[in-house]
Amino acid sequence: MASIDPLLENSRTALGAIADSAAQFIAARREAQVGGGASDAEVNARLQVYDFSHATPLRTLAAEVFELLGTHAVRSDHPRYFGLFNPPSLPAAIAGDLIAATVNPQLAVRSHAPAAVEIERKLLRTFGTRIGWAADEVSGAFTSGGSEANHTALLAALARRYPEWPEHGLRSITTRPAIYVSAQAHLAWIKIARSAGLGSDAVRLVSTRDGMRLGGQTLASFVATDAGYDPMLVVATAGTTAHGAIDDLSGIAAVARNLGAHLHVDAAWAGGAMLADEGQALLCGIEKADSVTIDPHKWLCVPMGAGMFLSRDWRPLETAFAVSTDYMPSASRKQRDPYIHSLQWSRRFIGLKLFIALANLGIDGYAEMIRRQLGLGRYLHSALLARGWQVLNESPLPLVCFAPDTTTPDRQDTVVRRIVDHVVATGVAWLSTVDLRGRLVIRACITSYETTQADVDLLLELLDEARTRASILAVGEPS
Amino acid sequence: MASIDPLLENSRTALGAIADSAAQFIAARREAQVGGGASDAEVNARLQVYDFSHATPLRTLAAEVFELLGTHAVRSDHPRYFGLFNPPSLPAAIAGDLIAATVNPQLAVRSHAPAAVEIERKLLRTFGTRIGWAADEVSGAFTSGGSEANHTALLAALARRYPEWPEHGLRSITTRPAIYVSAQAHLAWIKIARSAGLGSDAVRLVSTRDGMRLGGQTLASFVATDAGYDPMLVVATAGTTAHGAIDDLSGIAAVARNLGAHLHVDAAWAGGAMLADEGQALLCGIEKADSVTIDPHKWLCVPMGAGMFLSRDWRPLETAFAVSTDYMPSASRKQRDPYIHSLQWSRRFIGLKLFIALANLGIDGYAEMIRRQLGLGRYLHSALLARGWQVLNESPLPLVCFAPDTTTPDRQDTVVRRIVDHVVATGVAWLSTVDLRGRLVIRACITSYETTQADVDLLLELLDEARTRASILAVGEPS
Structure with a gap:
């Protein structure tokens, strides 16, 4: 050979x-x-x-x-993909990922890759201070995505509250630990609770009043009547997947404080928008969180997988994750080696793609991109109304849920499905359906930094055409 | 602006x-x-x-x-880095990672990225059949690394054994679930057991007879006297980090079968060698495992993070990870969407870098690389003996633990540390120390596909020189 x-x-x-x-x-x-x-x-x-x-x-x-x-x-990298938050990768972020793959530093211990570790710390501080925390209290870790970051939040909360948990596990806890989270939150919480040994029934899904946004009052009432559980983690979502709702962060923070619970904000999607002042304003109250998830691979358009777990306290991370071993070549606790603050051990240099994208665009460049997308969301919203659609959510984020303004609500699901199928079948645009208060609605989200107003106009035309066809088909059919 | x-x-x-x-x-x-x-x-x-x-x-x-x-x-990408298993990335694997970053498919649901999902399945089948399983029984998932893959093994084992666990968690289990693993195994198991809510004391570390390799008899005796635990997971390691030991896979499999425990083989490092027939022979018995971890980012030289969790049964994965949600656009269980078989949700196309590297080199090309590295390991071993060093491990893998053949064993730790410090300080080669039966020894591992015999010779010269200097320094010093 x-x-x-x-x-x-x-x-x-x-x-x-x-x-x-x-x-x-x-x-x-x-x-x-x-x-x-x-x-x-x-x-x-x-x-x-x-x-x-x-x-x-x-x-x-x-x-x-x-x-x-x-x-x-x-x-999902197409400018007329109006679907889930899987945006196209920015060229600078692709370059960052390429450099990480080429140099391939391992981010278990600081001594092997000090520059890489410091770059990630700098990024965590940058986002932590945008959240409103003091630079010197920011800690955390880069993760494979929001799921791992949220998972980390649960483990940090367990480590904070139950001193016996690291060594003796849940069997040492006499109460029944529970996670309070909106019924509209990402269902990864179910997987996470199972993985932590709490079981899916430890995830207390709180129904929201409007089917979208969780308020502090609603949460407080729910917890008050939810007997038998120990509310150790309260989660607020900033930007729900289905409707783009931002929970009442300040109201929920007050409830968490009263309960003595760890407050985690899952801002996997909307957290990226904090690079723009307008985005930061939308997430007012997030500074009250004990920890936050932001996925750079969502709004910040770096290649998957890139999540950030941001925390005001490194100690619970160390309690959960530190392990001593004789083959790890460093004084790990002194150096705060990444592997003692993270579920992962040897880890890819995830942060580099974000670092290079941020250094390439500058915060102002990212802010411009975010403002443009927020503006397109508002444009889509108004244009839908002007064309006689019903807009059914009220998100300040560029995600619109809508349906034809029909007098036959019992046909809505069928008509909505037909409209979406028709648009998707053209191959010109992609969007999806979602449940809103028990009815199917159309969901369109601005995800690409390349989407223009002309792209939105094209979507609107396709939707109008599909609505006409679906209405004609629906006439005279049994509902 | x-x-x-x-x-x-x-x-x-x-x-x-x-x-x-x-x-x-x-x-x-x-x-x-x-x-x-x-x-x-x-x-x-x-x-x-x-x-x-x-x-x-x-x-x-x-x-x-x-x-x-x-x-x-x-x-760690240097041909004279003789350290941990963080090899340089193969150019083809870098290209694969670049393409994944550019196209950026999301691997939560099959309908969004059917080609990507099928490529990963093909790879899992390729490795599953090298293990010795039937192609149609292979399932699993790509992970961020060995830690997540091993974590997945624990969750799959819990899902298999305890029907109440997914919904009601560990509180529904009346016995005390335990993981039996060699004391020489990767300490990520401690983090994993904590994360699963079992607590670190559920990891029953079994001391090996020779300080390196776990035998079936040793395990059986340990379990027999370890009262109060429910042995639900037995882990064998194929290629320990410290000494390159391969546990007695067949012996441990027999013990696991007798206990009715899930058998997981952590072949994060050595599993990659199975692409060569010689490597496959070294891991004889691995086919008896219920699940296996192989990290392509170790021996197979793809950029981090790339782990594989291989399983003979997809059902426990689905029990642990499946969640229904109305915004995931597919019939998830029917399609076996990746997100219902994995800790992650939206996930990077991790498998592509391995696919392109494997298609570029062919299995034969990888096998040549592996044989070359196995040969260099044997060469290093013999040359050390010929130069009067004591070789202290007996791994068939290219990892040698050694020390100067000194008549003053009480000085060994000091001398070993000096030798390694001296070699590392030259900047010409890098290697590390490790504990072996309570004494510090030198650990040198062939990690790079670019390492040549000349590189090994250079290391040997540096070591000889350092030994001479360290011996001179040691004379007359208090021990």
């Missing part, structure tokens, strides 16, 4: 050309179909050829994979 | 040049100092300039960051 060295050298020298292809992929995404069309059989047939039985030049592979992924997928 | 669009366009077109810099960084790493020298103050001074108050061209930033990370770090 030939040596692999020439192959490795060939692949090394191909990196520049592949990054050029990446740049072209970005430039071309506006021209792509938003919703890819292939069947499962087609995808699997395409993959059949890769049996790893022989070497293949990297350039060939890269071209094939760009084509495969660009075609057989919902293109 | 100027619009950010020209800046974004400028950054997009810079990607090719930055990847060229990455290629140069790779070519130049052999010439770098392995251990970077800067003080914390120096690092922080360098970072001071980044206050995010203005935009900065991406090329400038990339050049600065390559320099910063290349200088102020232990260069």
Whole structure:
């Protein structure tokens, strides 16, 4: 067999050309179909050829994979993808991720990668102070995403409240620890509670009055009548996935304080907007939190996975995560090595993509992007009203829930589903449905920094056309 | 303020040049100092300039960051880094990571990214069948690393054994669940047990007879006398961090079967070697496991973070992780969406870097790399013996633990520390110390696919020189 060295050298020298292809992929995404069309059989047939039985030049592979992924997928990087918070990656953030992959520092211990560790700390301080905390009280960790960050919040809360928990576990706790969270919060909390051994029934889902936003009063009343639980963690959501609601942060903070509970704000999506003053104003009250989740891979448009767990206190993290081992080459507690503050151990340099994007755009550049998206959300909202749609949520974030203004509410679900199917089938735009107070509504979210007013106008036209077709179809049908 | 669009366009077109810099960084790493020298103050001074108050061209930033990370770090990507398992990234794997960052598919639901999901499934099947399982029984998930994969194993084991656990948590379990694992296993198990609410004392650390490798008999005797626990998870390690020991997989499997416990094999490091037939032979018995951890970011040289949790049964994963939500656009259970089999929710396309590296090299190319490294390990072992060192471990993996063959064992720790400090201070090679049966020994591991016999020879010369100096210094000193 030939040596692999020439192959490795060939692949090394191909990196520049592949990054050029990446740049072209970005430039071309506006021209792509938003919703890819292939069947499962087609995808699997395409993959059949890769049996790893022989070497293949990297350039060939890269071209094939760009084509495969660009075609057989919902293109969440498209400017007319109005779906979930999976925005396109900023070029600078892609470059940051590329550098992290190339240098590949490991972020378990500080001594191996002091510059990398300090870069992440600087970012945590930057966001912690935007939240309103003092720079020297900010601690935390970069995570794979919001789910791990929220998971970390639960473990920190357990470590704070129950001194026996690290060593003896939940069996040492005589009360029944519970998490209070809006019924509209991300359901990752269910997984997290299971993973922590609390069980899904420890997640006390509080129904909101308007089906969207949790208020302090509602929470207080719920807790007061929810007998048998020990409210150790209260979670407020800043930007719910379904409706973009921002819970009453100050009201909930007051309830948490009265209960002596840890207050965590899940700002996975909306937290990124705090780089703009307008966004910061929307999250007023967040400074009262004990800990906060912000996902740079959501609003801040860095490649997945990048979450941040921000905390005002490093001690519970150390209680939960510090372990002594003779093969970790550092005085871990003194250095506050990352691995003793985080669920992960050896970890990717997640923060670099955010650092480079932030240094490239500056806070002002990010703020401009955020303001533009907030503005497009308001534009979409008004335009829908002007075109006779019912807007059903009241989010200040660029996420609008709406439905046709129909006199036959019992048909709403069918009509809404038809409208969305029609729009998605065009391949020109993508959006989805969501439940709002028991009815299906249309959900459109501005996710891309490349989305323009013309893109929103095109969506509006498609929606109007789909509404007309759906109404015609619906006439005379049984509901 | 100027619009950010020209800046974004400028950054997009810079990607090719930055990847060229990455290629140069790779070519130049052999010439770098392995251990970077800067003080914390120096690092922080360098970072001071980044206050995010203005935009900065991406090329400038990339050049600065390559320099910063290349200088102020232990260069674990260096061919003479003989430390922990943080190898340099293969160029093809870097390209895969770059494509994942650019396209940025989200791997929560299959419908959004069918090609990406199928690529990961194909990889899981490839490794599952190398383990010795039938292709159609392989399931699992890509993870941020071995820690998350091992964490997943514990949760799967809990889900299998205790039907009430998902909903009611550990309080529904009347016995005391315990994890049996070698005292030489990765201490991430302590964090994992804490995180699961079992507490660190649920990790029953079994001392090995030789201080390195856990045998089935030793485990059976330990469990028999360890009253009060419910042995629900037995972990065997294939390639311990400290000594490269491979536990007695078949013996431990028999014990686990007798106990009715879930058997997990943590092959985070050595599992990658299974791509070579020689490596596969070393892990004989692994096919008896219920689940296995393999970290592609270790031996398979893809950028961090990339772990694999491999399982013969998808049902416990679904029991632990499935949650229904109205905003996830798919029939999740029918499609086996990734987010219902994994701790993470929206997730990076972690598998792509492994897919492209494997398709680029072919299994044979990887096997050649692995054989070369196994051979260098044997060479290092023999050469140390020939040069009068004591080799103290017996790993078939390329990790050698050794010490000077001294007649004054009470001085061993001091001498070993001096030798390692001396070698590291040269900046020519990096290695570390580790505990072996209560004494400090030197640990050298072949981690890079670029390491040559000449690199090992250079290490040997440095070691001999350091031994001479340390012996001279030690003469006449109090021990």
